[in-house]
Amino acid sequence: MIRLEDTSGGEIARAIAEERHRMGSPATGMVLTMLILSDEEYASDATEAAVLSARQHPMRILTLIPRPGRGPDQIDAQVMVGGDDGPGEVAIVRLRGDRSGHANSVVIPLLLPDTPVVSWWPTDPPPVPADDPIGSHCQRRITDLATSPDPLAALRVRQAGYVPGDSDLAWTRLTSWRSALASLLDNGMTRVTSASVEAEADNPSAILLAGWLRWALEVEVDLTPVAGQGITQVQLDTPQGLITLARPDGAVATLSRPGVPDSTIALPRRGLPDLLSEELRRLDPDEVYGDVLRSLGNPSSGDASGGDA
Amino acid sequence: MSNPLRDHRDRRLPKVAGPCGLILFGVTGDLARKKIMPAIYDLANRGLLPPGFGLVGFARRQWDDEDFAQEVHDAVREYARTPFREEVWAQLSEGIRFVEGDISDPASYRDLRRVVDEVDQRRGTMGNHAFYLSIPPGLFPVVVEHLKDSGLTERHGNEWRRVVVEKPFGHDLASAKELDRVLSTAFTPDEIFRIDHYLGKETVQNILAVRFANTMFEPIWNANYVDNVQITQAEDIGIGGRAGYYDGIGAARDVIQNHLLQLLALTAMEEPLSFRPHEVRQEKEKVLSAVTLPADIEAHTARGQYAAGWQGGVPVVGFLEEAGIPPDSTTETFAAIRVTVDNRRWAGVPFYLRTGKRLGRRVTEVAVIFKRAPHLPFDSASVGELSDNALVFRIQPDEGVTVRFGSKVPGTAGMEVRDVTMDFQYGDSFVDTSPEAYERLILDVLLGEPPLFPNSTEVDLSWSILDPVLDQWASQGQPQQYASGGWGPPCAYDMIARDGRQWRRP
Numbered sequence: 120m121i122r123l124e125d126t127s128g129g130e131i132a133r134a135i136a137e138e139r140h141r142m143g144s145p146a147t148g149m150v151l152t153m154l155i156l157s158d159e160e161y162a163s164d165a166t167e168a169a170v171l172s173a174r175q176h177p178m179r180i181l182t183l184i185p186r187p188g189r190g191p192d193q194i195d196a197q198v199m200v201g202g203d204d205g206p207g208e209v210a211i212v213r214l215r216g217d218r219s220g221h222a223n224s225v226v227i228p229l230l231l232p233d234t235p236v237v238s239w240w241p242t243d244p245p246p247v248p249a250d251d252p253i254g255s256h257c258q259r260r261i262t263d264l265a266t267s268p269d270p271l272a273a274l275r276v277r278q279a280g281y282v283p284g285d286s287d288l289a290w291t292r293l294t295s296w297r298s299a300l301a302s303l304l305d306n307g308m309t310r311v312t313s314a315s316v317e318a319e320a321d322n323p324s325a326i327l328l329a330g331w332l333r334w335a336l337e338v339e340v341d342l343t344p345v346a347g348q349g350i351t352q353v354q355l356d357t358p359q360g361l362i363t364l365a366r367p368d369g370a371v372a373t374l375s376r377p378g379v380p381d382s383t384i385a386l387p388r389r390g391l392p393d394l395l396s397e398e399l400r401r402l403d404p405d406e407v408y409g410d411v412l413r414s415l416g417n418p419s420s421g422d423a424s425g426g427d428a
Numbered sequence: 429m430s431n432p433l434r435d436h437r438d439r440r441l442p443k444v445a446g447p448c449g450l451i452l453f454g455v456t457g458d459l460a461r462k463k464i465m466p467a468i469y470d471l472a473n474r475g476l477l478p479p480g481f482g483l484v485g486f487a488r489r490q491w492d493d494e495d496f497a498q499e500v501h502d503a504v505r506e507y508a509r510t511p512f513r514e515e516v517w518a519q520l521s522e523g524i525r526f527v528e529g530d531i532s533d534p535a536s537y538r539d540l541r542r543v544v545d546e547v548d549q550r551r552g553t554m555g556n557h558a559f560y561l562s563i564p565p566g567l568f569p570v571v572v573e574h575l576k577d578s579g580l581t582e583r584h585g586n587e588w589r590r591v592v593v594e595k596p597f598g599h600d601l602a603s604a605k606e607l608d609r610v611l612s613t614a615f616t617p618d619e620i621f622r623i624d625h626y627l628g629k630e631t632v633q634n635i636l637a638v639r640f641a642n643t644m645f646e647p648i649w650n651a652n653y654v655d656n657v658q659i660t661q662a663e664d665i666g667i668g669g670r671a672g673y674y675d676g677i678g679a680a681r682d683v684i685q686n687h688l689l690q691l692l693a694l695t696a697m698e699e700p701l702s703f704r705p706h707e708v709r710q711e712k713e714k715v716l717s718a719v720t721l722p723a724d725i726e727a728h729t730a731r732g733q734y735a736a737g738w739q740g741g742v743p744v745v746g747f748l749e750e751a752g753i754p755p756d757s758t759t760e761t762f763a764a765i766r767v768t769v770d771n772r773r774w775a776g777v778p779f780y781l782r783t784g785k786r787l788g789r790r791v792t793e794v795a796v797i798f799k800r801a802p803h804l805p806f807d808s809a810s811v812g813e814l815s816d817n818a819l820v821f822r823i824q825p826d827e828g829v830t831v832r833f834g835s836k837v838p839g840t841a842g843m844e845v846r847d848v849t850m851d852f853q854y855g856d857s858f859v860d861t862s863p864e865a866y867e868r869l870i871l872d873v874l875l876g877e878p879p880l881f882p883n884s885t886e887v888d889l890s891w892s893i894l895d896p897v898l899d900q901w902a903s904q905g906q907p908q909q910y911a912s913g914g915w916g917p918p919c920a921y922d923m924i925a926r927d928g929r930q931w932r933r934p
Binding site: 300 | 431433434435437438439441442446472475478480515516518549550851853
């Protein structure tokens with residue numbers, strides 16, 4: 120690891136290149152640049168998740184931590200290249216004092232040429248990520264509703280500020296649920312007449328799941344707050360009877376269908392590295408997320424009946 | 429009615445197999461333990477198997493369901509690529525059944541049928557079953573006949589039955605056709621899945637992506653620019669415990685007939701109209717039909733047997749001293765052939781295919797070697813170190829793509845030029861997290877998606893290419909011995925030297 124004090128974007132770029140040469144492998148093969156904008160609290164978990172994800176998606180990771188307030192007006196950085204954790208390049212950059220508002224000028228010399236750029240706000244994203252100086256470089260802008268102290272208010276902000284290319288980890292967390300539910304209708308015979316979702320109160324993923332079901336199935340979907348971890352149950356009402364997918368403990372779900380013995384499905388809650396790896400598999404806009412987000416209307420916790428605002 | 433929860437723009441949702449079960453013959457074999465069972469667990473772990481998936485094992489062992497589940501558990505613990513999770517295992521193990529039976533006893537198939545019916549009832553597999561025949565092909569006729577007689581292959585309504593077989597798909601054209609005839613008595617062509625695990629590898633699929641997704645390669649992908657193509661599959665190990673399988677089969681039948689000719693087809697085929705299975709197969713069939721052997725087979729092929737020696741500093745025995753191999757065996761452990769593809773694109777370009785055991789290192793690659801520049805405006809001493817441009821697909825290990833070209837030697841006074849390589853490499857760990865070939869292939873069987881499986885026409889065409897070589901070799905007695913740990917017998921070097929070329933060291 121190299122420590123740079125009172126440095127600049129250009130010096131950080133040189134340090135990365137020198138470190139590459141020193142390791143004898145100037146060729147990189149990076150597929151994207153990841154910009155993490157975070158406070159100190161979330162920075163190390165987010166960076167670690169990105170480093171693990173770099174095994175699937177070799178990338179240059181720039182973690183930018185604004186430290187406004189008193190102290191010297193300077194930029195400090197730690198640079199790590201390759202190593203045991205994975206093939207990526209990591210620079211953790213602290214922007215102190217008056218430099219805290221100028222992350223963008225640090226980033227520009229550090230973007231890998233002609234490859235996609237992704238930004239990720241583990242917490243506290245700007246209202247319109249696409250208009251942010253950093254977000255404006257990016258094909259994909261990742262936010263996370265789950266870290267917001269008021270997820271409902273945050274969801275309304277995401278809705279209002281949505282631009283294609285935005286995505287949210289609260290949506291990514293749903294993929295295993297959505298996949299399990301979609302596969303139940305693959306036979307093409309099951310018609311859903313209504314549906315319900317049970318989840319802990321104010322769970323943004325649950326609101327998005329109910330919204331997705333309502334948007335895709337065009338039926339009433341109830342969202343009921345219950346005690347438990349995350350989403351605990353989804354029911355689909357069909358002319359043949361109720362299909363229930365219940366996950367009371369956050370790991371194993373039980374599937375009950377009319378006329379078929381109950382079976383279990385593993386639906387574990389996934390960690391940040393897994394979520395991020397899924398997120399980076401495709402970098403074009405997630406149009407379905409956009410459609411679902413916009414269809415939500417004015418979401419509230421108990422009943423997110425969208426479209427009727 | 430289409431599924432309203434699937435939107436073609438929603439690329440996050442994977443395809444999940446519908447309700448179904450797998451009936452596995454040959455559960456005690458290496459392949460079942462090291463590949464098939466772990467792949468099934470990995471698929472479950474990735475959420476790609478249906479709830480209520482059933483796995484029925486069939487073998488002559490005094491096991492009950494729990495014993496078999498324990499076998500699967502041990503195999504999964506040892507060989508699965510994804511982390512072991514109790515909840516996934518619990519889900520999978522509920523659907524595991526075992527039938528103790530004899531492969532030639534009709535009563536055993538009645539037992540099997542009873543268990544399969546029970547799985548349909550209790551697990552909701554809805555009568556959809558794949559029979560995975562991980563057994564020697566000699567047993568296929570009796571198994572298929574009993575499956576049919578016991579009613580296990582009968583389907584009602586929307587139910588499906590599929591059968592999965594592994595190489596070797598016969599040992600020559602006649603036996604391949606016979607094998608196909610046997611399978612066809614109970615299954616239609618689109619229900620027969622022949623596993624060539626190479627085709628499930630990401631790097632093999634990448635050949636088509638690199639060729640047809642880019643503009644910079646296709647214009648030079650022809651006889652105007654390509655001098656020759658070398659396709660190599662080398663193993664550093666011997667035959668291990670597979671003497672019974674390997675003796676009489678040999679390297680050409682084991683590897684060239686399937687893997688290498690499939691790699692040739694993907695490298696040389698024309699662009700398909702689309703990536704729909706039918707259209708990809710059409711192009712592969714066309715290019716395989718155009719493959720031609722040299723008139724003088726003896727001069728342009730080579731075969732060998734590994735001799736005792738040292739490999740990477742370790743003493744190893746020769747093929748003829750391996751347990752279970754007769755001392756006068758004429759089975760080859762190294763095979764190389766030259767073919768041409770007689771069409772406008774490839775006229776005159778030799779394709780060299782070679783495979784062997786106990787070679788220098790474990791590697792599979794496709795090297796496209798380009799012609800020298802027609803004129804070099806440098807003095808001849810300056811380009812003495814420059815060799816031919818090459819583009820190499822590394823199938824395994826170090827999966828990736830390498831391009832070799834000439835570049836200036838820095839610091840020298842004149843214009844010295846030497847070879848440099850430009851390399852794209854999937855990270856090593858990328859390969860850990862990407863699905864294993866068997867995962868992909870088993871999922872495709874359960875989904876009923878055939879593009880990655882060779883059909884009977886491709887198999888027949890491959891045998892028609894190889895049969896004359898095998899006939900010629902059969903009359904030649906003992907193959908040449910070669911030192912373990914090298915790159916094959918002297919006759920392999922001679923064969924390519926006759927064309928004024930040399931093998932690339934992979």
